[in-house]
Amino acid sequence: MMNKITQLFNIQYPVIQAGMIWASGYKLASAVSNAGGLGIIGAGSMYPDVLREHIRKCKKATDKPFAVNVPMLYPNIEVIITIIVEEGVKIVFTSAGNPKTWTAFLKEKGITVVHVVSSVKFALKAQDAGVDAVVAEGFEAGGHNGREETTTFTLIPMVKEKLTVPLIAAGGIATGRGMLAAMVLGADGVQIGSRFLASVESSSHEKFKQMVVELQDGDTHLTLKELAPVRLIKNKFFHDVVALYATSPTPDALKALLGRARAKKGMFEGDLEEGELEIGQIAGLINDIKPAGDILRDIIADFEIAKREALELL
Incomplete structure (x- = not known):
């Protein structure tokens, strides 16, 4: 499934596992990456030495690309960025802060940078800061969210209209049908959190x-x-x-x-x-806990079925 997102990250499917606090350690990230998506280690719930350990373990658990998510409102941000550079992480997702703060520095180190936003205004700010892609996250999303309360179905087409860099949809997506809907609205890929939280490899209780x-x-x-x-x-x-x-x-x-x-x-x-x-x-659509690789394969299978069904409507 080749498109802007799979080419940008060198992955098989345009599906990104969100970097969630207390859920996305190296086990989940490596499982998603091994299955053909992009796994993300969530640095927000990790002390710097723990983050370094997870990055090193992820490298051993997969030879596929993976990323680290960095919420910029957390302390020790300079130390976290230093560890990411020292450990040779190739992809970073930043969130909860000004993308201008670290984008140029990370790109100078050869790192692909993606920023998470909740509005058109901040999508444009991220693009102006030089990010390689933007995640537009709707009001439906879990965890820390935007103040605008704009839903994914309205946010994605509005951001797509203004953006030139690749666009990743997030918020309220857990199935292949949701993935297809987001891509029809203009997204080049999807970021999924809650569904992967309910996985065997998730570090949540x-x-x-x-x-x-x-x-x-x-x-x-x-x-x-x-x-x-x-x-x-x-x-x-x-x-x-x-x-x-x-x-x-x-x-x-x-x-x-x-x-x-x-x-x-x-x-x-x-x-x-x-x-x-x-x-x-x-979460109301999540009915079981299963391996992350199976979750990703189910999403892709559902996506292909939904795509065929949509063609029958034409």
Whole structure:
């Protein structure tokens, strides 16, 4: 399946596994890459020495391309970038920050750079910064999200109209049919998070994975916009947030409730009541936990079936 994205990353399928905190270590990244997609190590939940270890283990687990995702709002960013360069990582996805900060530096080192955005405005800023591709992520996505609340189906064609670099769609995509829909709207590839979180190789806690499988539509909500918008499962912590909002809290009060390491407590340690549980709206369509390679092959098979069915409509 040759197109701009497969050529840019030298991969078989235009499917990228999102760099998710507490989910996407080297096991998941290498499994997706070995199956023909682009696996991503999520640096957001890793101390620098842990990131270096995962990069080295990923190199041993696959001879295919893989990437590292770097949320630029996290501390130790300079150290993380240094490790990426020292370890010879060839592809970097940046997010949650100004793409001008690191794009030129990384490209000077021969690294392909992709930036994640949630609006046309920031897609253009990323393109002007010199990125090689843009991920446009809709409101449906899990984890930290954009403030605009623009859905994927409206965001992708609006970004496509303005952009000249390759475009990757994200947010609410977990099947081949969703992949086809995104590409019909103008995307050159797709980035998928929630579906790969519910995989054998995901480093998230098994109790969290099982909870994802059991979710229905309406079980997630975007909140904490005063800090950094995040889509959460409606557990006890979420309802504590809702109760606090009823008091018209200050950002400091929200920060105090959030505390430290709450996402780790929920997603990695399995505290389903007090943890911050991040997942996308598409979780209502995820019904099982299976190997990442099987997930990718299912997506591609579904894509081919949907493509044939779409041709019958013409």
